[in-house]
Amino acid sequence: xLEWIQRGLSQGRITTRYPRKPEPAPEGYHGRIxxxxxxxxxxxxxxxxxxxxxxxxxxxxxxxxxxxxILCGECVRRAxxxxxxxxxxxxxxxxxxxxxxxxxxHPHTEATRKALGExxxxxxxxxxxxxxxxxxxGSEEWEIQALWNPYYDIQRLGFFLTNAPRHADILLVTxxxxxxxxxxxxxxxxxxxxxKALVAVGTDACSGxxxxxxxxxxxxxxxxLGVDVYVPGSPPAPIAxxxxxxxxxxxxxxxxxxx
Amino acid sequence: xxxxxxxxxxxxMELPGYDQLGxxxxxxxxxxxxxxxxxxxxxxxxxxxxxxGARFVxxxxxxxxxxxxxxVFALHGELILVRAPAAPETIFEPIGSWWPAASxxxxxxxxxxxxxxxxxxxxxxxxxxxxxxxxxQVSGLDVFSIPYGPVxxxxxxxxxxxxxxxxxxxxxxxxxxxxxxxxxEARFGGLTPDVAVHVAERVAGIASCAYAxxxxxxxERALGIQAPQRAERWRAVYCELERMACHxxxxxxxAETTALYVGQARFQILKEQVMRLRSxxxxxxxxxxxxxxxxxxxxxxxxLDDVLAALDEFERDLHRDRRMFLGTASMTDRLIGSGxxxxxxxxxxxxxxxxxxxxxxxxxxxxxxxYGNYTRLGLQVVSERDGDAMARVNVRFGxxxxxxxxxxxxxxxxxxxxxxxxxxxxxxxxxxxxWVEAPQGELLMWVExxxxxxxxxxxxxxxxxxxxxxxxxxxxxxxxDFAFIEHSFGLTPAGADR
Numbered sequence: 001x002l003e004w005i006q007r008g009l010s011q012g013r014i015t016t017r018y019p020r021k022p023e024p025a026p027e028g029y030h031g032r033i034x035x036x037x038x039x040x041x042x043x044x045x046x047x048x049x050x051x052x053x054x055x056x057x058x059x060x061x062x063x064x065x066x067x068x069x070i071l072c073g074e075c076v077r078r079a080x081x082x083x084x085x086x087x088x089x090x091x092x093x094x095x096x097x098x099x100x101x102x103x104x105x106h107p108h109t110e111a112t113r114k115a116l117g118e119x120x121x122x123x124x125x126x127x128x129x130x131x132x133x134x135x136x137x138g139s140e141e142w143e144i145q146a147l148w149n150p151y152y153d154i155q156r157l158g159f160f161l162t163n164a165p166r167h168a169d170i171l172l173v174t175x176x177x178x179x180x181x182x183x184x185x186x187x188x189x190x191x192x193x194x195x196k197a198l199v200a201v202g203t204d205a206c207s208g209x210x211x212x213x214x215x216x217x218x219x220x221x222x223x224x225l226g227v228d229v230y231v232p233g234s235p236p237a238p239i240a241x242x243x244x245x246x247x248x249x250x251x252x253x254x255x256x257x258x259x
Numbered sequence: 260x261x262x263x264x265x266x267x268x269x270x271x272m273e274l275p276g277y278d279q280l281g282x283x284x285x286x287x288x289x290x291x292x293x294x295x296x297x298x299x300x301x302x303x304x305x306x307x308x309x310x311x312g313a314r315f316v317x318x319x320x321x322x323x324x325x326x327x328x329x330x331v332f333a334l335h336g337e338l339i340l341v342r343a344p345a346a347p348e349t350i351f352e353p354i355g356s357w358w359p360a361a362s363x364x365x366x367x368x369x370x371x372x373x374x375x376x377x378x379x380x381x382x383x384x385x386x387x388x389x390x391x392x393x394x395x396q397v398s399g400l401d402v403f404s405i406p407y408g409p410v411x412x413x414x415x416x417x418x419x420x421x422x423x424x425x426x427x428x429x430x431x432x433x434x435x436x437x438x439x440x441x442x443x444e445a446r447f448g449g450l451t452p453d454v455a456v457h458v459a460e461r462v463a464g465i466a467s468c469a470y471a472x473x474x475x476x477x478x479e480r481a482l483g484i485q486a487p488q489r490a491e492r493w494r495a496v497y498c499e500l501e502r503m504a505c506h507x508x509x510x511x512x513x514a515e516t517t518a519l520y521v522g523q524a525r526f527q528i529l530k531e532q533v534m535r536l537r538s539x540x541x542x543x544x545x546x547x548x549x550x551x552x553x554x555x556x557x558x559x560x561x562x563l564d565d566v567l568a569a570l571d572e573f574e575r576d577l578h579r580d581r582r583m584f585l586g587t588a589s590m591t592d593r594l595i596g597s598g599x600x601x602x603x604x605x606x607x608x609x610x611x612x613x614x615x616x617x618x619x620x621x622x623x624x625x626x627x628x629x630y631g632n633y634t635r636l637g638l639q640v641v642s643e644r645d646g647d648a649m650a651r652v653n654v655r656f657g658x659x660x661x662x663x664x665x666x667x668x669x670x671x672x673x674x675x676x677x678x679x680x681x682x683x684x685x686x687x688x689x690x691x692x693x694w695v696e697a698p699q700g701e702l703l704m705w706v707e708x709x710x711x712x713x714x715x716x717x718x719x720x721x722x723x724x725x726x727x728x729x730x731x732x733x734x735x736x737x738x739x740d741f742a743f744i745e746h747s748f749g750l751t752p753a754g755a756d757r
Contacts, residue, residue: 001587003583004519004521004522004583004587005521007521007525007579007580007583008521008524008525011528014528026535026538026539027539028539028542028560029538029542029543030542030543030548050450050454050457050458070457070461071543071548072457072547072548073548074454074457077556085542131413131414132410132417133409133411133415133416133417133439133752134417134439135417135438135439135440135441136416136439136464136753137461137462137463137464137753138416138463138464138465138751138752138753138754139464139465139467139545140464141414141415141416142464142465142508143544144414145414146527146531146534149524149527149528149530149531150524150527150528151527151528151531161413161414163412163413165410172414175417175439176441178438178439178440178441179387180387180388180389180390180409180437180438180440181409181417181438181439183390184390184409184410184417188410209461210446210457210458210461211441211442211443211446211461213446214441214442214443214445214446215442216440216441216442217441234461234547235464235544235545237544
């Protein structure tokens with residue numbers, strides 16, 4: 001056992017300091033799709049996207065619905081002059097509509113990031129998180145689990161995993177909600193005490209993603225329950241999910257005060 | 260089909276009982292033997308295969324060249340596809356009643372594809388489970404039943420285990436998959452292969468590269484083309500990295516279950532290193548978007564020298580952590596003897612992957628029917644005798660080393676020689692099987708293409724085939740061994756439910 005302790009200590013600190021310090025994505029990371037040129041798209045460009053995430057508004061203005069985007073890169077390959085990947089982790093949003101913007105206005109400045117950390121602190125570092133899988137492809141679970149590994153160690157921000165929904169403040173939902181998971185999802189959410197927040201993790205949970213057209217899933221968690229924070233991505237990276245969890249503490253703080 | 264071999268001599272033709280089947284051999288791509296039999300001879304053909312020692316792989320509804328029920332068997336390095344025309348209302352003789360490996364496949368066909376078997380009377384819906392419907396079968400003093408799942412404790416995928424126990428022994432355990440059935444097989448239809456590969460990557464997300472490779476190989480075989488060597492090497496790089504990530508995940512979870520927290524952290528660190536390496540190579544942490552029918556989409560985004568350096572550093576850490584893991588008695592004591600699966604049972608169920616290799620089998624698609632890069636590499640199949648959770652973990656440790664060896668060799672080849680990355684796909688039709696050894700075991704896909712567009716796809720996932728065995732994994736084990744045994748299986752419900 002002593003050897004294990006030595007081994008553990010020998011590593012030194014590898015944990016990210018996010019959100020106190022920014023955590024940039026590695027070079028070339030496919031964090032989200034950026035629209036480089038939104039003007040007058042050629043006809044048929046929207047059909048390039050297998051999930052219909054390319055929206056042409058008023059026939060002349062191009063936008064990407066990040067909540068439906070699976071980051072497959074079909075658009076970047078077909079029209080590199082209009083679309084590009086951007087290496088960015090902080091893609092979560094508190095409204096579904098905000099995911100359909102032509103260009104994000106860099107809302108995550110140093111100050112807002114630090115404010116998110118403060119928010120978590122205000123809740124006395126005791127936020128209990130529960131997860132339910134409603135039909136993900138399995139990769140989102142890996143990325144959520146990674147939050148408790150030494151690289152991300154989300155416990156340092158006061159997030160704890162709980163197995164009892166009755167103890168949970170935040171519910172992480174993955175997958176677009178299959179038929180057999182609908183009732184278990186509703187039951188889990190209903191027994192959670194207020195204030196509580198629901199975070200949809202992954203594009204499948206945000207909109208149904210690629211599985212949507214099969215007719216076997218509801219097509220996004222918000223078809224079943226109200227979603228407080230959307231974390232798009234297929235799957236979102238651990239920092240993206242951490243960002244979503246920090247946004248969710250804002251929901252808790254607001255509704256908690258109201259209650 | 261362009262690359263077909265005419266009525267080739269196959270071992271199948273020499274099997275005892277083959278003459279009575281009235282089978283005709285149909286043209287097929289290399290490595291496949293396709294037999295057409297009449298409806299009454301379908302079950303007899305399966306019997307002939309079973310007696311010859313074949314492994315049941317899967318059974319599905321095909322529409323090429325006509326609507327037929329098709330069963331796939333693996334025998335002596337060949338895939339044998341037996342099909343019988345399935346006009347609507349045809350009733351087939353059951354196979355699952357005497358060959359457990361076929362049991363779930365039969366139920367799925369009956370519930371989802373309108374293919375019916377004589378005397379079918381299933382206790383519950385396999386493909387549309389009701390979490391509250393528990394058929395208790397064990398009675399006795401103090402016996403209670405635990406429905407564990409589909410909402411799991413911890414961050415796990417949805418699946419339900421119905422455990423009947425007196426508190427210690429587990430007289431009956433029943434696995435209920437399909438809570439996550441998303442209809443992914445149907446999602447391929449109407450897409451071109453280069454778009455459909457995105458669907459393949461999202462069937463079982465933790466094995467994206469294996470699914471993408473398998474799908475790509477099936478399409479290539481159906482269209483009679485071959486991916487360039489360099490592309491096959493890149494595919495092997497992504498697939499072996501994926502295998503390492505999956506195996507490390509299993510080992511970290513075993514350490515977590517024993518509360519060996521530093522060990523858990525160490526293996527999580529190793530897994531994260533692999534994830535980050537993949538992120539630097541492919542732009543995402545699961546290696547998605549690189550493998551495509553015809554080859555790969557491009558070179559990795561990171562220099563090959565850096566890949567080798569990262570592998571060297573990784574291996575030093577792995578060796579040290581493995582030695583400590585295997586030397587910690589509180590860890591290994593929980594694994595030794597837990598969830599023992601005898602070889603006979605594993606064979607009956609046609610189980611594959613580290614699970615089968617932990618029970619003394621040497622089933623490995625990379626070795627049985629080498630494909631792509633593995634035709635040029637000598638693969639050492641890691642196999643253990645004991646059949647317990649320890650054996651399954653040991654197989655994974657062995658495969659981590661083997662993956663590193665393959666990676667080093669392949670990256671070195673990539674470094675020394677240049678070449679094409681992608682072959683053009685013709686807009687023709689065809690149907691074929693593709694297979695790979697996914698981290699969870701042998702994965703097989705059947706694809707049918709018409710004029711360059713996907714018509715039908717069937718996925719025989721290793722997770723579904725192995726999960727049928729979980730019901731039998733508690734011969735002398737107690738309830739508290741549950742988590743150890745479940746993790747040692749290392750399966751993914753997303754792949755099983757599709």
